[in-house]
Amino acid sequence: MRYAMAIDTKKCVGCSDCVIACQLENNVPVGYCREWVVESTNGTYPNLEMEFRSERCHHCANPPCVRCCPTGASHIEEGGVVLVTHEQCIGCGACIASCPYDARYPHPEGYVDKCTFCIHKVRKGEQPACVSVCPTQCLYFGDLDDPNSEVSKKIAIRKYKRLKTEAGTDPQLYFLI
Amino acid sequence: MKTTRRNFIKISGAALGTATLAGATFDWVSGSALNKVSPSALQAIRTPTYCEVCFWKCAGWVTKNDDGDIWKVEGHNDDPHCNGRLCPRGTGGVGMYYDKDRLKHPLIRVEENGKQIFRKATWPEAFRVIGDKMRTIAEKHGPECVALFTHGSGGKFLGHLLKAYGSPHITAPSFAQCRGPREVAFYATYGEGVLSPERTDIRDTKCLVLIGSHLGENMHNGQVQEMSQAIDKGATIITVDPRFSTAASKSKHWLPIKPATDMALLLAWMNVLISEGWYDKEYVEKNTYGFDQLKAHVQPFTPEWAYGITTIEPKAIRDTAREMANASPAVIVHPGRHVTWYGDDTQRLRAVAILNALLGSWGRRGGFYNPERISIPDFPHPPYPKSKKSYLDALDGKYSLATEVISNGICEMTTPSPERDCNIKGWIVNGTNLIHTLPDQEATLKAIEALEMLVVIDTMPMEITGYADVVLPECTYLERYDAIRNSPHREPVLSLRMPAVKPKYNSKPGWWIAKQLGTEMGLEKYFPYKNIEEVLDWQLKQVGSSLEEMKKTGVKKFKREYDDLYFADSQEYEFNTNTGKIELYSTEMAAAGFDPLPQYTEHEQPPAGFYRLNYGRSPVHTFSRTANNPNLTDIMPENDLWVNPRVAKQWELKNGQYVWLKNQDGIVSDFSIKVRFTERIRWDSVYMVHGFGHGAKKLTRAFGKGASDTQMISNVKVDPVMGGTGMRSNFVTILLEKPNEKEVTS
Ligand code: SF4
Ligand code: SF4
Numbered sequence: 001m002r003y004a005m006a007i008d009t010k011k012c013v014g015c016s017d018c019v020i021a022c023q024l025e026n027n028v029p030v031g032y033c034r035e036w037v038v039e040s041t042n043g044t045y046p047n048l049e050m051e052f053r054s055e056r057c058h059h060c061a062n063p064p065c066v067r068c069c070p071t072g073a074s075h076i077e078e079g080g081v082v083l084v085t086h087e088q089c090i091g092c093g094a095c096i097a098s099c100p101y102d103a104r105y106p107h108p109e110g111y112v113d114k115c116t117f118c119i120h121k122v123r124k125g126e127q128p129a130c131v132s133v134c135p136t137q138c139l140y141f142g143d144l145d146d147p148n149s150e151v152s153k154k155i156a157i158r159k160y161k162r163l164k165t166e167a168g169t170d171p172q173l174y175f176l177i
Numbered sequence: 178m179k180t181t182r183r184n185f186i187k188i189s190g191a192a193l194g195t196a197t198l199a200g201a202t203f204d205w206v207s208g209s210a211l212n213k214v215s216p217s218a219l220q221a222i223r224t225p226t227y228c229e230v231c232f233w234k235c236a237g238w239v240t241k242n243d244d245g246d247i248w249k250v251e252g253h254n255d256d257p258h259c260n261g262r263l264c265p266r267g268t269g270g271v272g273m274y275y276d277k278d279r280l281k282h283p284l285i286r287v288e289e290n291g292k293q294i295f296r297k298a299t300w301p302e303a304f305r306v307i308g309d310k311m312r313t314i315a316e317k318h319g320p321e322c323v324a325l326f327t328h329g330s331g332g333k334f335l336g337h338l339l340k341a342y343g344s345p346h347i348t349a350p351s352f353a354q355c356r357g358p359r360e361v362a363f364y365a366t367y368g369e370g371v372l373s374p375e376r377t378d379i380r381d382t383k384c385l386v387l388i389g390s391h392l393g394e395n396m397h398n399g400q401v402q403e404m405s406q407a408i409d410k411g412a413t414i415i416t417v418d419p420r421f422s423t424a425a426s427k428s429k430h431w432l433p434i435k436p437a438t439d440m441a442l443l444l445a446w447m448n449v450l451i452s453e454g455w456y457d458k459e460y461v462e463k464n465t466y467g468f469d470q471l472k473a474h475v476q477p478f479t480p481e482w483a484y485g486i487t488t489i490e491p492k493a494i495r496d497t498a499r500e501m502a503n504a505s506p507a508v509i510v511h512p513g514r515h516v517t518w519y520g521d522d523t524q525r526l527r528a529v530a531i532l533n534a535l536l537g538s539w540g541r542r543g544g545f546y547n548p549e550r551i552s553i554p555d556f557p558h559p560p561y562p563k564s565k566k567s568y569l570d571a572l573d574g575k576y577s578l579a580t581e582v583i584s585n586g587i588c589e590m591t592t593p594s595p596e597r598d599c600n601i602k603g604w605i606v607n608g609t610n611l612i613h614t615l616p617d618q619e620a621t622l623k624a625i626e627a628l629e630m631l632v633v634i635d636t637m638p639m640e641i642t643g644y645a646d647v648v649l650p651e652c653t654y655l656e657r658y659d660a661i662r663n664s665p666h667r668e669p670v671l672s673l674r675m676p677a678v679k680p681k682y683n684s685k686p687g688w689w690i691a692k693q694l695g696t697e698m699g700l701e702k703y704f705p706y707k708n709i710e711e712v713l714d715w716q717l718k719q720v721g722s723s724l725e726e727m728k729k730t731g732v733k734k735f736k737r738e739y740d741d742l743y744f745a746d747s748q749e750y751e752f753n754t755n756t757g758k759i760e761l762y763s764t765e766m767a768a769a770g771f772d773p774l775p776q777y778t779e780h781e782q783p784p785a786g787f788y789r790l791n792y793g794r795s796p797v798h799t800f801s802r803t804a805n806n807p808n809l810t811d812i813m814p815e816n817d818l819w820v821n822p823r824v825a826k827q828w829e830l831k832n833g834q835y836v837w838l839k840n841q842d843g844i845v846s847d848f849s850i851k852v853r854f855t856e857r858i859r860w861d862s863v864y865m866v867h868g869f870g871h872g873a874k875k876l877t878r879a880f881g882k883g884a885s886d887t888q889m890i891s892n893v894k895v896d897p898v899m900g901g902t903g904m905r906s907n908f909v910t911i912l913l914e915k916p917n918e919k920e921v922t923s
Contacts, residue, residue, distance in 0.1 A: 011405045013393035013423050015796035016812050017265035023808070024249045024271065030811045041421075045821060045856045046433040050426035133251070135262045135398055136405035 003079035004172040011138035014052035018130035025129035057103040057115040058171030065095035225731030229654035235259035239677035264396035272808035280650035281682035308697040310630040329608025330659040331687020341703040348582035362526030368753025379403035384504030390513035393423035395794040421857035437780035443528035445483035455502035457537030467762025507543025520894025520903035540744035548665035576900035583900035591624035603630035610639035613801035616890040638875035650684040657686035669735040673727040787908035792886040801868035804879035815883035817853040819864040837912040850884035
């Protein structure tokens with residue numbers, strides 16, 4: 001099993017609903033976030049193009065944050081989901097520094113927190129909060145090992161890019177372009 | 178930590194600037210976040226509601242946390258307004274409930290030691306003060322002299338109270354400050370309005386044309402969802418906007434039009450469709466009136482003519498007309514929603530309506546569907562007294578085609594004038610912050626000055642509450658029942674709002690406030706029920722449901738009874754117009770003394786050193802209503818001023834610098850606004866999101882954040898057809914220094 005997410009940048013309108021749903025679902029305190037939206041514009045008026053990307057932890061197959069964690073709090077779970085066990089985390093911040101995507105944040109209660117792919121919902125057969133709230137339905141989550149999952153089907157037919165692959169992280173967010 | 182990158186490029190997600198890991202105390206936490214969100218008995222109980230963060234009114238479910246308090250609101254799967262997905266504002270709607278700045282107690286204005294202050298009061302005290310004032314006004318001037326401004330669900334009940342009291346003056350800014358011209362134009366053309374939610378069949382369209390309508394930035398939920406479906410199915414999107422909007426970035430054709438020239442483009446499109454013979458001949462022949470007049474009328478308006486006005490090249494005009502014709506009848510020239518721009522707005526929307534008729538899209542799949550709703554009888558009450566005067570009497574036949582009461586007309590009639598015998602003397606304002614809603618703040622304040630009574634019923638201490646004699650704290654939508662949501666849609670559909678929790682503080686639901694006030698005023702026979710459950714259950718039983726059923730299902734759909742979703746080719750249709758046809762040539766407009774066919778009017782352009790002030794919506798805010806919502810301000814705490822880099826260079830601005838604005842009438846913004854360099858805007862305009870720059874200190878998060886576009890809108894172009902307030906003929910210049918305090922108009 002290999003969980004992954006595809007993000008259709010052609011449909012995303014950058015509304016941040018995913019961000020807010022994530023904050024509420026996961027009790028992320030106001031002022032912090034596990035995911036965010038990037039707007040990137042190219043060109044000069046009126047020859048312009050623009051892309052919205054809903055970004056979060058890339059749940060890398062080769063995650064530097066797990067490698068550098070001194071306590072083993074950062075670890076890989078079923079389906080390749082990268083998680084932090086809050087009780088084991090001493091808040092040293094090594095993982096924050098090592099993440100090329102800046103996907104982790106220091107929780108005010110002293111541990112490091114990040115996107116979990118809403119594994120607590122996935123285990124119940126539900127979709128992550130961001131995926132189920134997105135009004136444009138531009139987020140697809142599922143198992144890459146299953147060719148019939150939404151995410152496998154999208155990746156099979158659409159052009160996509162992954163971010164900072166040169167870091168050798170083998171990231172599992174696929175941006176459909 | 179790499180905070181700079183985040184601060185700079187993230188448009189959302191809270192900045193991490195102040196969080197330092199080094200200083201954190203390493204408290205051992207019991208139970209991880211994962212454990213915290215495990216299901217519990219409380220979470221299994223969901224209560225239905227419909228969202229009140231905007232007018233779209235999406236149905237949803239409220240889920241509680243382990244403390245029995247509200248955890249989250251999620252969309253209702255069976256609701257066609259949202260299809261199980263709320264928009265960001267609806268998702269963050271919980272912030273409205275948790276906002277610590279909420280109004281907590283009734284307040285009465287009193288004078289103490291020569292100073293006016295608000296005194297905390299009990300509900301009966303507050304009702305007594307209001308009752309006394311309303312009785313006095315009724316005796317001295319007549320009950321017509323009290324008006325209700327409302328933009329919220331509670332308005333239904335307060336409207337009933339006002340009618341029982343004897344006033345017809347119930348108004349919502351959603352007409353004259355927003356969609357009014359559109360409704361009037363479509364009534365004139367098709368004998369029917371576009372309604373809300375809009376009857377646009379976007380999910381099945383092949384070509385969607387947006388004119389200044391920035392779907393995706395305005396999160397009119399169902400429409401944004403359907404636009405995404407249309408993108409998936411490969412529909413062509415054409416966006417006409419001087420700004421590179423989100424929708425423009427999704428478009429095959431973006432026409433970066435010179436501001437205020439849209440009418441020229443619309444006329445040129447008609448010219449091409451007719452002269453090339455690309456219009457839907459059969460549909461036009463069968464269903465429309467006045468084609469020959471239209472043909473002769475648009476003959477001079479060639480793409481070459483329009484080019485000089487709009488700066489859109491003739492080839493682009495022809496190509497996009499071709500795209501529309503190819504998709505016809507599955508094409509939507511979208512009428513938009515906030516359309517009060519330049520004062521000839523009804524005429525511009527008439528042009529949009531005519532264009533759709535030429536393309537045969539009204540009543541067709543992928544164009545405009547025929548919506549249907551069921552009818553729910555009112556809970557029985559005695560007939561309302563007849564009112565003897567209307568504000569229209571004072572307007573000398575102006576705005577004769579208005580279909581709703583004009584808010585600025587009420588405002589006008591409140592301001593004393595020697596020519597009129599009747600002035601409005603009292604306002605009840607519910608869920609609309611008129612200071613940020615009505616343009617020309619000076620006129621609004623003048624009207625308020627003249628009032629004998631101003632009652633504000635709101636959840637938040639908005640600016641308008643500062644002018645009130647009595648302030649009544651309404652509870653939020655998550656804490657109350659309201660009227661059944663009965664919306665026109667592809668299928669008739671009802672939705673129930675019920676309280677998920679008890680009202681916080683000493684706040685109360687609108688229905689209760691209206692009933693108590695009615696009783697205080699001796700109008701109790703209009704409220705012959707114990708509570709609202711009784712009313713809702715009675716109404717639901719009339720249509721074969723019940724409160725008990727709706728509490729379980731939240732949403733109920735009904736079968737269509739009247740007509741089909743789309744016109745059948747074989748059928749003859751009679752339209753609700755004078756001629757029974759779709760009126761390309763409007764006999765109604767002609768009879769009322771207006772152009773029966775839309776004309777191009779030239780609008781002002783900015784003087785040197787000034788920029789047209791364009792304003793719009795953010796996906797995470799609704800008007801000025803959400804500016805203090807903790808969850809939504811976390812994503813967007815203030816608005817910024819979009820400036821083209823060329824303009825920025827001229828002014829030697831730095832990206833992120835704060836500046837003040839001054840408009841053509843010398844009005845200086847109370848607060849500064851952050852400059853955002855972007856190629857997404859022309860060099861002759863600036864842009865900001867509406868609803869910021871709050872001056873009410875009690876709004877602790879919103880106070881002083883960003884600038885108010887409304888404050889800069891003092892040049893109002895009133896639409897002679899229906900009284901709409903055109904707001905896009907205002908020009909601003911940039912002030913680099915904080916201006917002299919004396920210069921600041923408050
Ligand atoms: S909710 Fe969907 S459309 Fe909105 S920003 Fe997130 S991914 Fe994009
Ligand atoms: S569109 Fe958004 S704010 Fe409006 S009613 Fe729906 S969820 Fe609420």
